Amino acid sequence: MNDVQALIQRAKEQTGLDNFGDPSHREPLTVLVGALKSEARLTEEGAIGVEHRILSTLVTRLNVEELFRQYPEISQEKVDVAAVIVGLPRTGTTLLHRVLTSDPRFLFPTFYETRFPAAPLDW
Numbered sequence: 448m449n450d451v452q453a454l455i456q457r458a459k460e461q462t463g464l465d466n467f468g469d470p471s472h473r474e475p476l477t478v479l480v481g482a483l484k485s486e487a488r489l490t491e492e493g494a495i496g497v498e499h500r501i502l503s504t505l506v507t508r509l510n511v512e513e514l515f516r517q518y519p520e521i522s523q524e525k526v527d528v529a530a531v532i533v534g535l536p537r538t539g540t541t542l543l544h545r546v547l548t549s550d551p552r553f554l555f556p557t558f559y560e561t562r563f564p565a566a567p568l569d570w
């Protein structure tokens with residue numbers, strides 16, 4: 448697994464962007480990457496998968512920050528949320544989400560929208 452600076456550099460190269468916004472994410476990211484490298488005992492495939500997920504999250508953060516820069520009115524949007532589903536993996540959250548979304552009265556995010564809240568800016 449790459450170090451934090453290498454991951455950040457790769458995200459910048461993939462997007463052509465460099466504004467990550469508030470830098471408060473850096474310390475937790477550094478702790479996470481350090482723990483993954485020294486404690487997680489990941490297989491080679493696991494390390495590649497986790498690195499890809501972290502890189503994807505950094506790319507999404509860059510895209511979100513750019514969208515807010517281009518369209519500052521986004522922050523004025525009002526979003527009414529009736530429920531937020533959170534939980535640890537394998538605890539039934541996906542099943543609950545699917546049950547709730549089967550009711551046409553609810554508007555729900557698709558998997559893609561929850562995984563990638565900002566589409567690449569070149570779409």
